[in-house]
Amino acid sequence: MAGPLTVTAPRKAASAEPLSVAVIGGGPGGLYAAALLKRLDPRRSVTVWERNAPDDTFGFGVVLSDETLGGIEHADPTVHAALQGEFVRWDDIDIVHRGRTLTSGGHGFAALGRRRLLEILHRRCESLGVRLRFRTPAPPAAELAAAHDLVIAADGVNSRTRETHADVFRPTVTTGRCRYIWLAADMAFDAFRFEIAETGHGVAQLHGYPFSPDASTVIVEMREEVWRAAGFETLDERGSAQVCAEMFADALGGRALRGNASSWTAFRTVVNERWSHGNTVLIGDAAHTAHFSIGSGTKLAVEDALALAACVEERPDLGDALAAYEAERRPVVESTQRAAAASLRWFEELATYTDQPPRQFAFGLLTRSRRVTHDNLRLRDAGFTGAVETEFGCPPGTPPMFTPFRLRGLTLRNRVVVSPMDMYVAEDGMPGDFHLVHLGARALGGAGLVMTEMVCVSQEGRITPGCTGLWTDEQGVAWRRVTDFVHNGAPAGPGSPGAAIGVQLGHSGRKGSTRLMWEGMDQPLPEGGWPLSAASALPYLPDVGQVPHALDRAGLARIRDRFAAATRRAADAGFDLLELHCAHGYLLSGFLSPLTNVRTDEYGGDLAGRLRYPLEVFDAVRESWPDGRPMTVRISATDWAPGGTTADEAVEIARAFAAHGADAIDVSTGQVVPDERPAFGRSYQTPFADRIRNTLNVPVITVGAISSWDDVNSLLLAGRADLCALARPHLHDPHWTLHAAADQGYSGPGAPWPLPYRAGSRPPPTGRTDGPKPRLTLN
Numbered sequence: 001m002a003g004p005l006t007v008t009a010p011r012k013a014a015s016a017e018p019l020s021v022a023v024i025g026g027g028p029g030g031l032y033a034a035a036l037l038k039r040l041d042p043r044r045s046v047t048v049w050e051r052n053a054p055d056d057t058f059g060f061g062v063v064l065s066d067e068t069l070g071g072i073e074h075a076d077p078t079v080h081a082a083l084q085g086e087f088v089r090w091d092d093i094d095i096v097h098r099g100r101t102l103t104s105g106g107h108g109f110a111a112l113g114r115r116r117l118l119e120i121l122h123r124r125c126e127s128l129g130v131r132l133r134f135r136t137p138a139p140p141a142a143e144l145a146a147a148h149d150l151v152i153a154a155d156g157v158n159s160r161t162r163e164t165h166a167d168v169f170r171p172t173v174t175t176g177r178c179r180y181i182w183l184a185a186d187m188a189f190d191a192f193r194f195e196i197a198e199t200g201h202g203v204a205q206l207h208g209y210p211f212s213p214d215a216s217t218v219i220v221e222m223r224e225e226v227w228r229a230a231g232f233e234t235l236d237e238r239g240s241a242q243v244c245a246e247m248f249a250d251a252l253g254g255r256a257l258r259g260n261a262s263s264w265t266a267f268r269t270v271v272n273e274r275w276s277h278g279n280t281v282l283i284g285d286a287a288h289t290a291h292f293s294i295g296s297g298t299k300l301a302v303e304d305a306l307a308l309a310a311c312v313e314e315r316p317d318l319g320d321a322l323a324a325y326e327a328e329r330r331p332v333v334e335s336t337q338r339a340a341a342a343s344l345r346w347f348e349e350l351a352t353y354t355d356q357p358p359r360q361f362a363f364g365l366l367t368r369s370r371r372v373t374h375d376n377l378r379l380r381d382a383g384f385t386g387a388v389e390t391e392f393g394c395p396p397g398t399p400p401m402f403t404p405f406r407l408r409g410l411t412l413r414n415r416v417v418v419s420p421m422d423m424y425v426a427e428d429g430m431p432g433d434f435h436l437v438h439l440g441a442r443a444l445g446g447a448g449l450v451m452t453e454m455v456c457v458s459q460e461g462r463i464t465p466g467c468t469g470l471w472t473d474e475q476g477v478a479w480r481r482v483t484d485f486v487h488n489g490a491p492a493g494p495g496s497p498g499a500a501i502g503v504q505l506g507h508s509g510r511k512g513s514t515r516l517m518w519e520g521m522d523q524p525l526p527e528g529g530w531p532l533s534a535a536s537a538l539p540y541l542p543d544v545g546q547v548p549h550a551l552d553r554a555g556l557a558r559i560r561d562r563f564a565a566a567t568r569r570a571a572d573a574g575f576d577l578l579e580l581h582c583a584h585g586y587l588l589s590g591f592l593s594p595l596t597n598v599r600t601d602e603y604g605g606d607l608a609g610r611l612r613y614p615l616e617v618f619d620a621v622r623e624s625w626p627d628g629r630p631m632t633v634r635i636s637a638t639d640w641a642p643g644g645t646t647a648d649e650a651v652e653i654a655r656a657f658a659a660h661g662a663d664a665i666d667v668s669t670g671q672v673v674p675d676e677r678p679a680f681g682r683s684y685q686t687p688f689a690d691r692i693r694n695t696l697n698v699p700v701i702t703v704g705a706i707s708s709w710d711d712v713n714s715l716l717l718a719g720r721a722d723l724c725a726l727a728r729p730h731l732h733d734p735h736w737t738l739h740a741a742a743d744q745g746y747s748g749p750g751a752p753w754p755l756p757y758r759a760g761s762r763p764p765p766t767g768r769t770d771g772p773k774p775r776l777t778l779n
Contacts, residue, residue: 018043019318022148024138024161024163026050027286028062028114029301030154031121036309037073037150038128040164047131049138054114054122059210060184060260063111063296071306080119086112088210092191095362096251098198101509102362104382117298141165141280150318151280152308167222169282171275177293177348179232180221183241183257192526194365195251196354202226204353204356206248207293218257221347227264237262241531250409267291267344275330276322283308288333290340293347294369300336304329337636338681339369345687352694356719358697359391365716370682374400374587374713380765392717395748400716401709402741402750404497405448405723407663407699409628410576412448412723413497414750415716416737419703419725420451420579420634422463424516429456429469432479436485442730443486443499446737446751448725450486450499452508454581457477457566458559461507461531461728464516470505471562479503483574502577503570504634505621506560506775509587510534510548510596522674533559533605533615535590535597541674550599551653556613559587563600563617565626578625582657583636583670588614592635592653593642593672607649611656622661632701633657634666637688640676647688654692654700664699664722665692683711689719701725709740 021037023030026048038046064083073080095102125132136641138144141161144151153161162169188210195206204222211217227233232240241257247372270289275282284301308325313462315321346353346368353361363385366372378385395402402414418439425434435452442450456462456469486501506562512530514522533555534548551559563580570578582588590596591613597604603613622631635657637650645653654665667689670676678684685704693700702721706712712724729736741751742761 002558008558018045019149019312020045020147020500021047021150021152022138022144023048023152024130024144024156025154025156025284025286026052026118027154027156027301028117028121028298029305030152031118031125032079032302033152033154033283033305033308034130035079035121035124035128036305037312038125038130039076039442040309040313042129045131046129047133048125049133049136049746051135054118054132054134056239060114060182060215061209061217062114062117062298063109063112063209064299064302065295066108066110067298069110071303075306075309076124079120079124082124082465083112083117083753086186086748087118088112088212090191090210093366094189094191095365096193096195096356097361098196102358102384103191104362104366104384107192109209109215111209112217113211114214116486145278145280148314149279151390152388153280153282153286154284155286157268157285157289157297159282161280162270162272162282162286165277165280166273168277172271172273174269174271175268176267176344178221178223178344179227179266180219180292181240181244181259181264182262183218183220183244183259185216185218185252185255185257186214186254187216187255189215192529193251195248196350197247198354199226199230199247201229202656203354204230204247205347205350206251208251218244218248218252220248223348223351224266228233232264232731240264269341269344271337272674275326279318279322281308281322281325286335290333290336291344294336294340299335303332318470338679338684339371341679342687343369349691349694352691353719354692357391359388360717360719363388364720367714367718370711370714373710374717388717397746398748398750399709399713399741399744399746401712402723402746402748403716404450404750405699407577407630407632410500410630411497412500413721413752414446414448414737416449416712416740417723417725418447418450418730419699419727420453420581421727421731422453422467422517424464424466424518426466426468429459429462429467429471429475430469430474431482435468436482437597438480439501440485440489441734443489443501444754445730445733445735446741446753447499447730448737448750449502451502451504451576451725452479452482452575452581453682454504454586455500456569457505457562457568459506460533461509461559461562462530463508463512463586464514465525465528466516467508470503470566470569470573473569476573479570479573479575483576487574490757494751497749500576501581502632503573504579504581505563505566505570506581507563507587508532509585509590510538510540510545511585513546534587536599538598539595540585556603556616560613560617560620564624566621567621571624571626571629575629577630577632578621579632579634579666580614580621581634582614582653583634583666583668585636585673588617589636589672593639593645595639595641595673607652613657615660618657618660618662630663631661632664632666634660634668636669636672637667637685637692638669639672640670640678641673644672645693650688651695652694654698655696658696658698662698664701665689666701666703666725668703681705682707683715685713686720693721694719699723703727709743712740 017470023034036045193208197204207219237259245257283304311321311325405412532548537550539545669685686702689700689702699722701723703725715721
């Protein structure tokens with residue numbers, strides 16, 4: 001690796017001397033940036049270095065969105081006009097699964113050939129006076145930076161600039177689990193086509209779309225192990241194209257596929273901590289990549305070029321301009337990369353979805369990135385979405401979230417769960433008026449299932465002094481007051497199903513004896529603390545937290561028995577459902593994670609050993625819990641830390657609990673170690689629940705940054721979850737579920753308004769804000 005990138009101090013963009021600009025890479029992003037910068041100031045000296053010939057290009061079609069085209073039209077009408085005459089447009093997406101084609105309309109796509117796009121940009125650059133140096137590798141970025149005011153590195157996913165100066169840009173490159181190849185067919189699909197082939201070696205998929213009246217891009221993708229088993233590792237381009245054409249003969253009508261220096265590769269997601277340094281800036285694939293299944297890398301590169309040119313024009317100081325460019329584009333790119341990661345994972349796990357009902361499969365494919373949602377899809381194609389709802393089992397006029405769901409002997413009136421949320425307001429473990437009002441309000445608010453916070457099985461198993469418990473009979477009596485209100489205190493009329501209430505039982509393990517959350521989360525008590533016990537003698541906060549005692553056999557048996565005793569009290573208290581807390585680094589979670597369990601006896605070591613004690617506790621709880629009432633288990637499906645629980649292990653953990661009688665798995669993540677690095681984002685934990693559900697065919701509850709009823713409907717219809725647990729939305733609005741029903745125009749049994757509240761089931765009128773509309777125009 002080379003040394004640090006030589007920093008050339010950026011000078012004023014608006015100085016008397018015009019900028020000299022060097023562009024490394026003659027792809028669409030680099031060419032368009034060059035054209036825009038030259039058009040905005042014809043005095044600028046702009047040179048593009050491209051190592052290939054003008055007519056060399058790789059890949060075939062390019063898809064651009066209406067949003068991108070709008071930006072192009074505003075910035076350069078000449079380029080926009082040239083593009084308009086070249087586009088192939090279509091609205092439909094065809095999904096072919098096991099011989100059945102399902103079509104969803106109203107999507108809107110525009111594509112053209114990559115070679116034609118480059119020709120248009122070449123012409124535009126030449127007309128503006130940009131120097132194009134083809135068949136000429138660019139000098140090193142450091143050399144260009146010393147001789148130019150601005151260097152734009154548009155040198156693609158294999159960017160030499162980025163890799164040479166990785167110490168500056170600090171890239172992270174993540175390789176996917178699938179292999180794919182870009183090919184073309186001499187025919188035009190009449191829709192964006194996704195086709196699934198279930199071969200003797202595994203599942204493969206075709207992504208196809210037209211880019212001219214007589215040609216289509218065809219991308220064939222499959223898991224690495226399928227690719228190897230199918231023998232593609234030994235085939236050249238022609239052989240690969242022939243086998244792919246045979247694999248998807250029906251889609252191609254028996255036509256051949258052709259390549260263009262095509263080879264199998266694994267998608268690499270590129271993320272850079274910095275996009276610029278001094279006067280050198282990354283754009284396009286050099287700066288970031290997003291999986292092709294949600295759109296074109298060309299789209300992102302062109303949008304980068306637009307933003308960069310605008311910022312250089314608007315900011316008198318070039319350093320400020322480059323900072324502004326990154327500040328503008330980074331949030332957009334990160335959002336796109338989150339969506340692309342979700343889409344990539346969906347296709348990597350495609351084999352787990354192939355047994356889904358056909359319309360659910362199609363809906364899941366369309367909503368895989370979470371950018372297309374149930375409500376959005378209904379606007380595009382109400383007929384398609386209605387058919388998906390019917391297949392799901394929605395009664396007429398009923399949104400998916402308000403369909404009932406049965407777990408063992410319990411039928412929930414809807415699919416909304418108030419997630420467990422620690423309140424830290426108990427005294428000596430006793431629930432009081434606050435808990436009655438807090439949980440009662442959420443029951444009145446329409447949720448199908450209201451969960452308590454983690455209720456501790458012993459005094460020394462508390463997280464903080466404010467945690468509730470079930471280690472005494474008096475606590476059980478106090479909880480009965482809460483369950484009675486949830487069951488009987490919300491009159492909704494004859495025949496209206498009531499809310500259910502569940503208890504989450506747990507033990508803090510090494511995360512106990514800490515301050516109340518608002519006094520210092522996870523910080524040890526300054527006084528009045530209690531000794532901790534855990535799987536291993538490892539503190540949660542090194543050098544800060546208390547070192548727990550590693551439980552011996554007697555300690556393990558004692559805590560197991562306390563779980564069983566608390567379970568019997570929970571049953572007597574009238575709870576409808578019990579959840580065993582095996583997540584978030586608390587005691588049972590501490591046994592499951594290899595980061596917190598370093599035991600050398602039968603309760604440590606491999607996954608089977610780490611599962612042993614949590615399963616023993618589960619069995620004791622299940623035996624103590626009434627047979628007709630359901631039990632769930634909350635797990636952390638990943639520790640978000642190297643060496644921790646993996647997604648594959650999470651599936652096996654869920655499999656073990658289901659085999660022991662768990663009725664559903666509540667899938668959370670993290671909070672096991674303090675140095676975790678979660679990939680936060682909208683419904684960011686759902687892919688883990690999705691994988692468990694569709695691998696094991698076991699009901700799952702998903703949780704984590706689910707904030708809209710549209711998200712809930714989308715996740716349920718796609719088969720990613722059976723129940724959706726929401727926490728903060730219910731803190732913001734205790735009547736979140738009822739308001740979601742009102743927003744969707746639903747007033748059925750899945751969301752009954754309490755009789756005293758029915759007058760509030762419609763939004764109250766507001767003051768008039770509009771004036772009378774003019775009737776006459778007077779000259």
